[in-house]
Amino acid sequence: MGAPKSGSGKTTVVCALLQLLRQRGMKTTAFKNGPDYIDPMFHAQVLGVPSYNLDLFLFGGEAGGIRTARQLIARHTGNTALAVIEGAMGYYDGIAATSEASTYALAGAVSAPAVLVVDGKGAALSLAAQIKGLAEFRTDSHITGFIVNNVSRSVYDYFKDIWKRETGLIPLGYIPVMEDCRLSSRHLGLITADEIKNLRQIMNKLAAQAEQSIDVEGILRLARSAPELSYDPVVIPSGTPVRIAVAKDKAFCFYYEDALDLLTQMGAEIIPFSPLTDARLPLCDGIYLGGGYPELYAQELQQNTSMRENIRKAIQQGMPCLGECGGFMYLLEQFRQDQQTRNWAGAIKGTCAMTSGLIRFGYVTLVARQNTLLCRAGESIRAHEFHYSDSTHNGSAFTAHKALGKRSWPCIYAQGNLLAGYPHIHLWGNPKWAWNFLEACRQYKTGVRQCKSRRTP
Incomplete structure (x- = not known):
């Protein structure tokens, strides 16, 4: 599902549809186009299973990106009735x-029929011009239908046939203004799903409305018109099992599910832990600190002294560690906000x-x-940055080149077993990097075993 612009109501409509399909007992898989971490959290809360990001740029672009997107869709939809992709x-x-x-590029890459979610507030016949313009802007737009957001039943019933006649597209229903179902935002987008106490109530209300006003059968007919996906699969190697401690709590929650799944396919056992509430790391051979909102929990992170010291010592003793954005911030010595200074892990000055x-x-x-934990000098991967913080030590192990632009800048701290910085990467963009991380964890595990063996009388 796509839209003319952000703020048209895509996430609301997608969640309403997902909740309704779940209530009908229809097994559904959800995806999000692009690097957004938060919308998939809402999908996952509704469905009770992970939602996955599809990003042609992060996957490598052109043929490689298309192949990866097709492979991941096929992997996750083998036993589901429907795949819903939010643009x-x-x-x-x-x-x-x-x-x-x-979203247009992704629809073409995976041969998916596209449904527009358009904001109908304050528009009448002009809405048809907008819909038709989008559908005909490219001859291969893949746009086949539309859902109108923020209109009453009477408005939709009056204009539905007019919009259909003028656009040649299929009207698939509407969602009225539902003030009590609005999802709040903050500086990185929507607030996370776990922070909304009445989320289940909101989703049930949206599903009840969708039952009355969305043409689900029409959407299913469009989905069934999509051709079978064909692709040349990327072969994933698997090695000796290792345990990777992954920070997962309110402060650290930004992960690409397929990246974690890739590590699992390669032999990793993912062990969630909380830098906020756990006293120390779980038994592990490597650490992955993802992004999130550590700035909102700065004091709690500081107060958990045992965890901070445990992480710092583990890294100093050679345990491989990967930190992204919020995870990178936490690895620094201090965080400053509102004239207050908080002590954090201190693994990086x-x-x-x-x-x-x-x-x-x-x-x-x-x-x-330079040579790093994940790669050798000269190797590359695509990434995404989105942050309102900055640090005094962003690192210089990599050069970031702006996509389609002329700007570049040094970034990422990398030394020995540690690599951390502001950019977010998707390991499916270069699976070799995931393998290198796990190989470092395996070497660390072997070294620890040998050390313990030498100490045994």
């Missing part, structure tokens, strides 16, 4: 002034602080300037 931004909006990595706006935003290509 990003406006339907044709991709990198800079192009449609690269857009330096401080970080929130700023008044976005520091670096958008897609980049990372090129290694």
